[in-house]
Amino acid sequence: MLAKRLIVCLDVRAGKVTKGVKFLENRDLGDPVEMGADYFRQGVDELVFYDITASAEGRGIDLEMVRRVAREVFIPFSVGGGIRHLQDMRDVLLAGAEKVSVNSLAVRHPEIISDGAKAFGNQCIVLGMDALRVARSQAVPSGYEVVVKGGRERTGIDAVAWARRAEELGAGEICLNSIDADGTKTGYELEITRQVCRAVGIPVIASGGAGAPDHLATVLAADVGADAALVASLVHIDGWTVGSLKAKMAEAGVPVRI
Amino acid sequence: MTVLVDYKAGNLASVSLALSRLGVEHAVSGDPEVVRRAERIVFPGVGAAGSAMETLRGSGLAEALTESVKKGTPLLGICIGCQILLDRSEEDGGVACLGIVPGEVRRFRFDTLPDPQLDPGPRTDPGPRPKVPHMGWNTVDFLRPHPLLEGVPSGTHFYFVHSYYPAPSEASAVLGRTDYAGTVFAAILEAGNAVATQFHTEKSGEPGLRILSNFARWRP
Numbered sequence: 001m002l003a004k005r006l007i008v009c010l011d012v013r014a015g016k017v018t019k020g021v022k023f024l025e026n027r028d029l030g031d032p033v034e035m036g037a038d039y040f041r042q043g044v045d046e047l048v049f050y051d052i053t054a055s056a057e058g059r060g061i062d063l064e065m066v067r068r069v070a071r072e073v074f075i076p077f078s079v080g081g082g083i084r085h086l087q088d089m090r091d092v093l094l095a096g097a098e099k100v101s102v103n104s105l106a107v108r109h110p111e112i113i114s115d116g117a118k119a120f121g122n123q124c125i126v127l128g129m130d131a132l133r134v135a136r137s138q139a140v141p142s143g144y145e146v147v148v149k150g151g152r153e154r155t156g157i158d159a160v161a162w163a164r165r166a167e168e169l170g171a172g173e174i175c176l177n178s179i180d181a182d183g184t185k186t187g188y189e190l191e192i193t194r195q196v197c198r199a200v201g202i203p204v205i206a207s208g209g210a211g212a213p214d215h216l217a218t219v220l221a222a223d224v225g226a227d228a229a230l231v232a233s234l235v236h237i238d239g240w241t242v243g244s245l246k247a248k249m250a251e252a253g254v255p256v257r258i
Numbered sequence: 259m260t261v262l263v264d265y266k267a268g269n270l271a272s273v274s275l276a277l278s279r280l281g282v283e284h285a286v287s288g289d290p291e292v293v294r295r296a297e298r299i300v301f302p303g304v305g306a307a308g309s310a311m312e313t314l315r316g317s318g319l320a321e322a323l324t325e326s327v328k329k330g331t332p333l334l335g336i337c338i339g340c341q342i343l344l345d346r347s348e349e350d351g352g353v354a355c356l357g358i359v360p361g362e363v364r365r366f367r368f369d370t371l372p373d374p375q376l377d378p379g380p381r382t383d384p385g386p387r388p389k390v391p392h393m394g395w396n397t398v399d400f401l402r403p404h405p406l407l408e409g410v411p412s413g414t415h416f417y418f419v420h421s422y423y424p425a426p427s428e429a430s431a432v433l434g435r436t437d438y439a440g441t442v443f444a445a446i447l448e449a450g451n452a453v454a455t456q457f458h459t460e461k462s463g464e465p466g467l468r469i470l471s472n473f474a475r476w477r478p
Contacts, residue, residue: 001396001397001437002392002394002395002396002438002439003394003395003396003397003415004394005394005395040463043463045394045395070271070272070275071275071278071279074272074275074276074279074460074461074462074463074464074466074467075417075461075462075463076417076419076458076461094271095271096271096272096275098272098461121304121305121306122391123304123391123393123419172391172393173393201387201389201390202389203389203393203394227389227393227394228394257395257415
């Protein structure tokens with residue numbers, strides 16, 4: 001049986017893993033390669049590295065870090081945060097990443113999804129998406145709007161429509177982050193996750209809000225439908241190990257890889 | 259020397275890094291002569307069967323690979339490198355492949371409900387339609403012991419990413435199988451000195467590395 005995936009996210013700033021609430025007040029937690037290798041040994045299913053300041057600083061992703069991770073970690077990992085064009089995607093994949101994640105870039109230039117999928121295969125292209133709860137309207141019928149720049153800028157695009165469009169363009173997977181839930185530790189935003197999971201035929205990773213193992217079990221259950229759950233502070237700060245989280249998930253009936 | 263076949267079908271970095279981690283000396287090459295002289299061959303690949311076969315034929319690698327397998331060189335196919343070992347693939351409108359393992363490669367199809375004439379029984383709610391590609395960690399049941407699988411328990415999870423699956427015509431070619439949403443397919447193939455995994459051994463954590471290291475020591 002296909003297992004539900006537990007994915008650990010490492011936000012990297014100036015070469016250090018960092019974690020903040022709602023993209024504010026970041027604090028340094030450690031070396032991304034060492035932390036990634038440790039989670040690999042703990043049995044994590046996948047890792048995500050976001051170079052969170054690459055965009056703002058107008059530079060590409062730290063490829064040396066990607067190469068170092070690839071030498072230590074023998075599970076899939078994706079890299080995002082500073083992809084500017086097809087060449088950046090190529091560099092990141094050749095450095096050993098399994099997937100690349102695009103977010104703001106895809107909103108500005110949706111063709112990066114189709115170009116990337118054509119060049120490297122759909123399975124390599126993850127659409128990262130930040131969704132903000134808003135009033136339902138004609139333009140935003142789902143009640144969730146796509147936002148960029150860490151939630152500081154609204155786009156007027158409906159989150160569910162954007163997910164469908166990304167699938168049509170060739171995205172292999174969607175990482176759906178709720179700006180409302182992110183950092184709150186009160187659980188994933190189930191409503192938008194459910195809507196996106198019903199709308200697309202590609203895997204959906206739920207992100208933002210995990211504060212306890214039962215939050216993972218809830219978002220991965222069939223009535224919501226996420227294929228994978230992303231966590232950060234649960235394992236970085238709160239002391240949960242990958243193994244202890246998975247044991248709790250298995251207890252709750254989630255098929256996991258132990 | 260182990261040769262990792264480079265035929266421009268995707269990324270070899272992960273496989274090469276995994277072999278290095280295991281201390282397996284290897285050359286990365288797309289030269290048919292180097293492949294012919296190899297002690298063992300690792301044949302990876304991501305992407306589509308059509309373009310992969312085109313490159314293999316155009317470069318002379320297709321011939322070198324079939325000859326090497328015939329003369330007994332151990333070969334490990336991974337993902338597309340596994341699918342290409344069969345006779346043909348449904349991908350890209352139908353592609354003739356290497357024919358090292360009899361059978362074909364089919365696409366996962368979940369878009370039609372079962373025919374009520376053939377399946378009249380009561381159906382439980384199937385839930386959301388299974389996704390294609392089959393992406394993630396799934397269990398593989400081993401059908402019999404094999405040196406490739408030494409030290410790895412049957413039922414272990416491996417990492418898959420694929421929309422097409424191998425369907426060998428002879429049961430003896432199936433060494434391990436996997437169930438994805440009711441479609442049971444061959445996840446590990448065996449044909450004498452040629453073996454292949456549909457999953458990514460190089461991305462499947464310690465069990466995947468163990469299979470790679472078992473292959474590196476295997477003397478069929």
